[in-house]
Amino acid sequence: MSAPRPRWREVNGIAVDAAFLRALEAAGGPQVLGYPITPSVFAGDTLQQYFDHGRLDAPGRSTPHAVGVPRVAELGRALARALRAPPAQDADDGGGERWTDESRRAAAGRPVSAPLRWRGWRMRIFEREVVRYLERSPVDALPHPGRLGELFVALDDQQRRRGQDGPAPVMRPSASAAGEVHAPILTYHLTRGAAAFRAQLEGLLEAGFTPVSLEHLVAAVEGWAELPPRACVVSFDDGWAVQLDAALPVLLDVRVPAVFFVLPEFHRHGQGHMTVDDFRGLRAQGITVGSHTFNHAHLPSLAASNLSAAQAEVIESRAWLETEVDGVDFFAYPGGSFDDGVKALAAAAGYRAAVTTLPGIVHRPERLLELRRVAVQAWWPLADVLQAIRNAAQVDGAAAPI
Numbered sequence: 001m002s003a004p005r006p007r008w009r010e011v012n013g014i015a016v017d018a019a020f021l022r023a024l025e026a027a028g029g030p031q032v033l034g035y036p037i038t039p040s041v042f043a044g045d046t047l048q049q050y051f052d053h054g055r056l057d058a059p060g061r062s063t064p065h066a067v068g069v070p071r072v073a074e075l076g077r078a079l080a081r082a083l084r085a086p087p088a089q090d091a092d093d094g095g096g097e098r099w100t101d102e103s104r105r106a107a108a109g110r111p112v113s114a115p116l117r118w119r120g121w122r123m124r125i126f127e128r129e130v131v132r133y134l135e136r137s138p139v140d141a142l143p144h145p146g147r148l149g150e151l152f153v154a155l156d157d158q159q160r161r162r163g164q165d166g167p168a169p170v171m172r173p174s175a176s177a178a179g180e181v182h183a184p185i186l187t188y189h190l191t192r193g194a195a196a197f198r199a200q201l202e203g204l205l206e207a208g209f210t211p212v213s214l215e216h217l218v219a220a221v222e223g224w225a226e227l228p229p230r231a232c233v234v235s236f237d238d239g240w241a242v243q244l245d246a247a248l249p250v251l252l253d254v255r256v257p258a259v260f261f262v263l264p265e266f267h268r269h270g271q272g273h274m275t276v277d278d279f280r281g282l283r284a285q286g287i288t289v290g291s292h293t294f295n296h297a298h299l300p301s302l303a304a305s306n307l308s309a310a311q312a313e314v315i316e317s318r319a320w321l322e323t324e325v326d327g328v329d330f331f332a333y334p335g336g337s338f339d340d341g342v343k344a345l346a347a348a349a350g351y352r353a354a355v356t357t358l359p360g361i362v363h364r365p366e367r368l369l370e371l372r373r374v375a376v377q378a379w380w381p382l383a384d385v386l387q388a389i390r391n392a393a394q395v396d397g398a399a400a401p402i
């Protein structure tokens with residue numbers, strides 16, 4: 001059993017007990033679970049902590065398990081029984097909680113954590129619920145469609161925070177922790193059977209690449225998390241239904257996280273795209289779902305001719321998806337086409353990051369809305385993928401990771 005990771009605690013400032021640390025190590029540590037987003041909570045006899053891509057349970061003394069049971073990718077299912085609340089009317093008063101429905105507040109029980117800050121949200125955990133609201137609008141001049149005052153999590157009656165009454169700090173890292181990271185975001189579209197894709201992914205793993213979620217990569221850019229050496233991200237564009245047959249089972253089998261940029265309602269055109277049930281299924285299996293607009297619109301020209309239509313493609317597509325799946329934090333510009341105005345729309349929609357088709361592997365905070373990627377095909381031999389990564393690194397002025 002390896003020792004607790006000092007950097008892990010330093011980055012996140014979370015106090016966790018020894019049983020939990022053992023469970024964390026047994027579950028594969030931060031490389032599997034990502035970074036913690038809540039303090040530990042007790043559910044019955046089980047200590048729980050939520051991570052950006054999973055929940056980890058460490059059973060207590062009365063449960064006959066020696067180590068924790070990781071529930072990777074359960075965050076969406078367990079946390080995001082999102083209860084829609086009307087937007088709050090006023091600005092943040094810094095109090096750490098703001099309820100739009102006093103009856104809900106009464107039902108939530110007493111607060112069990114101090115106010116928390118998490119990637120632009122303020123949150124507070126109560127006995128039975130977590131309240132969160134947006135601390136800042138990414139573009140102050142534009143109305144933010146986010147859900148101020150949204151009640152976001154319903155914990156069950158038995159859940160309570162373990163330990164003393166002290167605050168449970170989840171602190172944003174210092175600005176100096178944010179910075180440049182190098183990691184290829186691979187872009188896939190169609191597939192030609194599972195075997196070729198499996199061979200390619202296994203080749204990447206054998207070559208020393210560690211696939212991480214897009215959340216993890218963005219968290220590293222923001223200074224929340226560290227990337228493992230030779231990290232990469234797998235992304236699929238356009239929401240083709242064939243991705244479900246030829247890519248998804250392989251991703252799940254080899255435990256590679258991925259983000260799928262989908263086209264809500266596009267299946268109506270009968271061209272073989274995923275349905276909303278498919279989106280839900282992806283999310284339930286731990287896949288990140290991002291928006292790629294409703295109509296695969298060329299956004300710069302659409303914004304020039306019909307701004308409100310462009311807004312709908314960027315902003316409403318997120319709102320639409322978020323009524324079905326949680327965590328729609330990422331956007332892919334259709335065709336890779338964007339300009340400053342389109343980026344402003346993505347910011348106004350509240351996307352945490354947006355991906356382009358510009359080649360590159362270098363990610364910096366000021367480029368979160370224009371993340372570079374590496375275009376590959378799911379059936380390529382490994383050597384071609386590695387060459388594409390090298391080419392993209394060169395274009396971006398970076399050393400190749402391999």
Ligand SMILES: [Zn+2]
Nearest residue numbers: 237238334335
């Ligand atoms: Zn596309």
